[in-house]
Amino acid sequence: MKTLTLYAIAITMAMAVISCKKNDQTDPESKTELLKIANGYALGAAAKVELYAKTDLKTGFNEIYVAVFDSISGSRINSGEIALKPIMQMLMNGAAMSHSAPSENPESAQAINGLFPAAAVFTMPSSGESGKWFIEVTVKNNTNNKQGKASIPVSVSDGTEPRVLTVTSLINSEKYIVSYIEPITPKVGVNDFEILINRKTDGMTYPPANNLSVQITPEMPDMGHGSPNNINPVFIKNGHYKGKVNFTMTGLWEINLTLKDETGQLIRNDAFFKVTF
Amino acid sequence: MKSFVKAAKILVLVNGFCLSLAAQQMDKPDSLDKHCHLKEIAVTASADSSNALLKFYKANKTTSTEDILARLPGVNMVRRGSYGMEPTIRGFSSSQINLTLDGMKIFGACTDHMDPPTSYIETSNLQSIQLANSEGGSMFGSSIGGSLNLKLAEAKLSSEKKLRGSVGSSYYSVSNSTNNVMQVNYGTPKMGIRLSGVYRNAGNYRAGNRTLIPFTQYEKFNLNLLSKFKLSQRSFLRADVITDDGWNIGYAALPMDVAFAKARIFSFTYKSYLKNGSSYWEAKLYKNKIKHSMDDTHRADVNMHMDMPGWSDTYGAYAETMFNLKKHHITLRTDGYKNTSRAEMTMYPENSSPMFMLTWPDVRRFVAGLYISDEWRAKDAVTLNFSTRIDYANFFINSESGREQVRVFNFNVDKPSEKVLTNFNSSLRFNLSRLFYSSISAGYSSRLPATNEMFGFYLFNSFDGFDYIGNPEAKSERALNAEVNVGYKSSKIDINASGFYNHIADYLIGETNSSLSVMTPGAKGVKQWSNLPYASLKGFELTLNALIHKRITLISNTRYVYGQDNSGKALPMMSPLKIISTARYSKSKYSIQWDNECSLAQKRINVDMNEMVTKGFMINNLRTSYIVKPGRNAVELNAGIENMFNRNYSEHLDWAKLLRPGRNFYAAFSAAF
Secondary structure, three states, X not given: OHHHHHHHHHHHHHHHHHHHHHHHOOOOOOOOOOEEEXXXXXXXXXXXXXXXXOOOOEOEEEEEXXXXXXXXXXXXXXXXXXXXXXXXXXXXXXXXXXXXXXXXXXXXXXXXXXXXEEEEEEOOOOEOOOEEXXXXXXXXXXXXXXXXXEEEEEOOEOOOOOOEEEEEOOOOOOEEEEEEEXXXXXXXXXXXXXXXXXXXXXXXXXXXXXXXXXXXXXXXXXXXEOXXXXXXXXXXXXXXXXXXXXXXXXXEEEEEEEEEOXXXXXXXXXXXXXXXX | OOOOOOOOOOOOOOOOHHHHHHHHHHOHHHHHHHHOOXXXXXXXXXXXXXXXXXXXXXXXXXXXXXXXXXXOOOEEEEEOOOOOOEEEEOOEOOOOOEEEEOOEEOOOOOOOOOOOHHHHOOHHHEEEEEEEOOOOOOOOOOOOOOEEXXXXXXXXXXXXXXXXXXXXXXXXXXXXXXXXXXXXXXEOOOEEEEEXXXXXXXXXXXXXXXXXXXXXXXEEEEEEEEEEEEOOOOEEEEEEEEEEEEEEEOOOOOOOEEEEEEEEEEEEEEEEEOOOOOOEEEEEEEEEEEEEEEEOOOOOOOOOEEEEEEEEEEEEEEEEEEEEEOOEXXXXXXXXXXXXXXXXXXXXXXXXXXXXEEEEEEEEEEEEEEEEEEEEEEEOOEEEEEEEEEEEEEEEEOOHHHHHHHHOOOOOOOOOEEEEEEEEEEEEEEEOOOOEEEEEEEEEEEEOOXXXXXXXXXXXXXXXXXXXXXXXXXXXXXXXXXXXXXXXXOOOEEEEEEEEEEEEEEEEEEEEOOOOOXXXXXXXXXXXXXXXEEEEEEEEEEEXXXXXXXXXXXXXXXXXXXXXXXXXXXXXXXXOOEEEEEEEEEEOOEEEEEEEEEEOOEOOOOHHHOOOOEOOEEEEEEEEEEEEEOOOOOEEEEEEEEOOOOOOOOOOOEXXXXXXXXXXXXEEEEEEO
């Protein structure tokens, strides 16, 4: 009995140490400091999936790095097809509902420094039992051709400023999800400005919206002035638009967006991101 | 040497005039300072026949430096309150002239020109004012509009009485102000220490129409500790500290006042006289730090509070020598300085984040130069002068945050920018007869763009209501200067007439840039400094100094400048024709003096700068003085009425048509020991 108790204590302690270690661990093979967000098992693929990010997950655009391990040998899987989909499970008046949000799968089947870079847009924060986020990671292990899916619960909190906007088209009431990517640390001067735009075709499907035209007009609402020489974001790929935003001083800025479709018809011109620094 | 240019040597009493006589005996070489070939207004201690001139420039011992400057021929002051007036020479702005204190470069720390360096020097500390328009104009630095050097007093050595000093005080009724000055000199044959202080406290003044002009108050305290050591028979070392603190300074014509303006000026000077007594060489090391902070907390109509502090630090050195080589009088000077200027603006909107920007983005400026002048007495009646200066300048924005800010305007400021400036001047003076003389001079000059003009960031100019943005690619202004002088000088009458013409290429002025949006709420638009193809400034001055009776002296000067740009439009801030005259009657201990200041209207205005027509005016002052006790321990009383007829007026260079003080009764006393 005594030995059993000792065993139990030893095992508990060992687990505690391991789990502690794992929680604080940054991925040894990644070059940037990353934070481990969560992990789970893709059963059919016999793979353990670990999710990393630069910070805790916030509403808006999040870069997510996926590490995949053979769940038996523990060795890292560097070649595989990884797909990622955020799922929100909600309880509304007792009824369970779920919807997805925009996401980006790794571009390559080869891991970079052991990680598969992906991204997810969270359109709302987690809220206890009534709203839980999961990230569904589909893994197809290229070495053994096994495929499986992990559904990993994650916690998402609101940032200080909204970083994702839902824009309803004036043309056809279609919904666009506009996510703020850059600047993460805005400064006085010239800043890279990048957004991601997805079209919401239904609650589970958000293809990137390409070929839109985007105009930005930064403004300081407390002063009523703008800034000169901004460069409107232009389409790069997969719904990404990149330009330059100039801030002439610190404080609260609003970056007003004007979205037009490929024919030049106005989609919306009243959406804006707030930036305070 | 001094006969070369019209050496308008005006002797002005300063405190402690008694101690200098003793000091001069043994300290003879020092008087050579005045032999600088600049047009010079000497503020010296001796009382002689020019005593009337002294009274002309100085109402009493507490008169400010600005009051004296305003009376110099060719000088007009830009006025934004009753403090910190900015000198201009012949229509050239303070950025176009070179301003030095005892040869030291000093730059104000205020983006809105509220603290010209002249505001940091008191007359009690001033030995002379050296004003140079053409020849000698580049001795202290490159400029296109001449130079103004305020020569500081020195501690005096003494072989007689060790401790000397003076006190003085005055009261001005119009602003309920008091001005107090004291000065003590301790001198031994080997060393001297001089401590002087001035405290001024002025309230708001009343204009000629009896209205109280709010935000014209100020308070200041100026303290100086000067020392001088005799190292050998002909060499001296000086260590000088000047501190000046102004606070609670109203700027009625501006939307903000000044919480404080602090100057700390330090210098070490070594001077050695050569055997013949008229040659010397001098080296100086100096440092000055200015801190300035604007203040809007007393203004009623402020919808958002702002902090606007500024800093300007300058380190520099120079070495100069003057010597004679047969018929040539040679001046050589090499100098260099480094200035860093930073100004910030933080705005505090209600219920929102503070907004911060750099209005001067950590601008570092390094300038080094060489000046050579040869004054050649070719014949008894003919003197030729050649002078040249070359300056190398290097500009850089010291901080990455400052550079980032400038990149918003697509300027590349990653690397330092460099400029080389050259100045040449030549002149010829000939005596037509024993009494008549004439001189002509011609030159080429250039100047560096000022910090505002290169790197100012959304600086609101309340004069025209525009935000101003600097232009890092601004070119240096270059000018061709020409001047003609004719004069007549006898023992009783001294008349001089000078005419000048300046053609300025790449004249810097703010040009509206409609693609930029204003930063300051209510501003009319944004202007960016840019170079006009050219502009011109021409005008004349007439000076008269006559002893019309053995007891009556008449002094008068007339100044006029006409400025236009390449399209014939009037340049802004051009003073109209102005005549300042004084007649003085003196009899033993008493004197009575009448001043008249007369200005025509200025109708040639620059509409783009929001200039308005200024009416002509004439004001009269009456001054009296009584020497209670003459001699070394003199006690003197002064009293008078300024703006006797209580005229309601403002001058053309006064911002926002700020009314000048109305009738003012003043009384002053001074005593020396």
